[in-house]
Amino acid sequence: MSTRNPKWQSDEIILALNLYFSPDRGSIDSKNPKIIALSQTLNDLEIVTNRPDAEKFRNPNGVTLKLSNFRAVDPEYTKQGKKGMTGGSKLDEELFKKYRNDLPQLKKLAESILKINKDAALVQAISTIEEDETIWDDAAVEGQAHYKIHKYRERSRSIVKKKIQWAWSKFGKLTCEVCDFDFEEHYGELGRGFIECHHRVPLSKLETNTITKIDNLALVCSNCHRILHKDIDNLSVESLREMLHR
């Protein structure tokens, strides 16, 4: 009986793409030392913990197949009249298209994913952020590890408390910095003191070791927060506000 390996997650695809585009990648076959090394790296990472078939999990054959899948969507390859291995995921294609014209960013992201995963304290911290559907939808493009750091930062209790206290003492109320929604005004006593915090620093600029300052946080209502996460690397609190008020 064969057990299917879990589908590739965005962080893993980013690492594979980074090898695919690397100028000294070498040939796409399971004997290539770089492919073997990536297979080892993927096994060492804590990205996917559910591994029904540990033996086959991201083995050199699996990594080779993933890189061949990229070829199927690579115009440079297909224009030569060749075909890659079809059967890649939608996410493969999406990430391929996003990063093929921005290789420096791809490299930076890949290095940062590896760095996050080597930092035991950070891995521990972000493991407290649950893997919900939102992560799949929202973090598809920028990678789970970065997205989880974002969520971890904006949920960090002490800093959120400080931010809320600061706003209370300054404005005497808590309103959404995007749409001005006021939970207390709308829900009465039940909504008193309620607001969410959004971390302003774009994921791609998120350093693994910076400490959250209250200026990095924006107070937002749940709706606006969800929308901000829909395009987390491009939408700022200010740009969404402007869009809404136009």
Ligand SMILES: [Zn+2]
């Ligand atoms: Zn709002």
Ligand SMILES: [Zn+2]
């Ligand atoms: Zn947020």
